[in-house]
Amino acid sequence: MGTDISGFVECRAWHLHKEDEDWRAAIDLFFLNTTRNYDAFGCLFGVRNYANFRPLAADRGLPAGASETVRAELERLAQWYGPDQAYGTTWITWAEIKEVDWDEPAEKADSRLHEYRQTPDGLRLTGKAAWSPRFAQAVGLQPGEDREWPEGTEWLIGDTLYRSEKIRRRDAVPATGEWKSVWTVMEALAAQHGDDNVRLVVWFDN
Structure with a gap:
């Protein structure tokens, strides 16, 4: 059985009115990237980490102030399919993505x-x-x-x-690969609202 990723890009607009300071779901990851790429999952989030990367953002859980959209979707999955349907819930900000050394190799040789x-x-x-x-x-x-x-x-x-090989982060997440559209959206939102005010929230299911 394979593993799939779901989630949302969230944003908060601090420069607007007080009522707009909460995190909001900006776009469903479904519209940007639903590719089943285990090297990327492992590199970014520590899921199916056969390539043995030091994950960038593994098992952080639901972020503080998660948007109503994200919380409602996770509650819906739990009600329909059970509490263990979604796992590996975590998040990462655009500020963190900007600091990634994409030339960093995995910690040891690929398990495959x-x-x-x-x-x-x-x-x-x-x-x-x-x-x-x-x-x-x-x-x-x-x-x-x-x-x-x-x-x-x-x-x-x-x-x-x-x-037997080690791969680099850019091998798992190529600059022109399936994650490019996700980074493009996050970058555009961050240009308006700040790098720390844009984040990707994800979870996984089998």
Whole structure:
């Protein structure tokens, strides 16, 4: 069963009238990015963190002053599907996103071996796998055996190269990838209301 992300970009307009100082839901994440990208989930929020990043904002829970829209959506999910339907609830501000070092590598090698095929243009990444029967047989792993391999270790088995690698944050969240539209909206709101007054609230479900 796969894991999906949901959430809202929230904003508060401090420079307006007193009644406008509460956090409000600006846009549903559904309209910006619903891609199931576990490397991004792990890098940003520590969910499905197979790549072994130091998460930027993991398990913070519901932020203080969460908008009525966010609270109502989480209550609806709990009533319809049970209290454990949504998990990993957390949040991150635009101010924090601006300070991210996207060249920072994961803390250790990916839990999945990266698989490459030789093409006329060189090696091409074809996938990542925590378990490959072909690889396991070649190196003598028992079914279900989990082992960490030093970064850079590689094996050529038939026409497939298996390699243990670390990836960087920008590999998980490319500047031109599926998160670009989220960052664009947050940046535009922050230009009007301040970097600390724009945040992304997310949760996950299987």
